[in-house]
Amino acid sequence: MAIRKIVTLGDETLRKECRKQEKFDLRLAILLKDMADTMYRAEGVGLAAPQVGVLRRVCVIDVGEGLVEMINPVITKREGEQTGREGCLSLPGRQGVVTRPMKVTVNYQDRRGAFQQLNAEGFFARACCHEIDHLDGRVYIDVMDRELTPEEIEGHIPEDDDE
Ligand code: NI
Numbered sequence: 001m002a003i004r005k006i007v008t009l010g011d012e013t014l015r016k017e018c019r020k021q022e023k024f025d026l027r028l029a030i031l032l033k034d035m036a037d038t039m040y041r042a043e044g045v046g047l048a049a050p051q052v053g054v055l056r057r058v059c060v061i062d063v064g065e066g067l068v069e070m071i072n073p074v075i076t077k078r079e080g081e082q083t084g085r086e087g088c089l090s091l092p093g094r095q096g097v098v099t100r101p102m103k104v105t106v107n108y109q110d111r112r113g114a115f116q117q118l119n120a121e122g123f124f125a126r127a128c129c130h131e132i133d134h135l136d137g138r139v140y141i142d143v144m145d146r147e148l149t150p151e152e153i154e155g156h157i158p159e160d161d162d163e
Pocket of ligand 1: 089
């Protein structure tokens with residue numbers, strides 16, 4: 001198990017557009033394993049490669065339905081809308097209210113390079129949007145409706161009732 005260092009806001013890596021992953025090799029397998037280990041250790045639900053300093057279009061997500069590894073993911077369909085709270089391992093201690101599609105379809109490649117498609121809904125759809133944004137140098141504060149105060153992070157907010 002190798003835990004990688006998660007970079008935080010201010011690190012320019014988070015602001016760069018990632019390059020397509022072309023090789024489906026051992027190096028990628030190690031990156032994916034390390035990213036999952038790092039995400040679980042940090043108790044996150046998603047992690048994108050630029051967050052560990054790798055500028056490639058790779059991310060991992062586990063919202064409690066099992067680990068999903070997405071290479072070169074593209075959102076091909078968006079449906080509906082949800083407004084709710086969102087955080088990021090690269091912005092520790094902060095949360096914002098972000099409006100995202102309720103459902104998304106994502107086309108991506110798996111670790112062997114095979115083309116896959118998944119449909120995500122609710123919090124899983126939110127996580128897909130959040131992680132894929134990272135691959136284009138975007139973080140949730142760029143697209144949020146508002147930032148939560150420390151009191152709101154601990155408590156209930158009106159937007160929690162929407163979902
Ligand atoms: Ni994030």
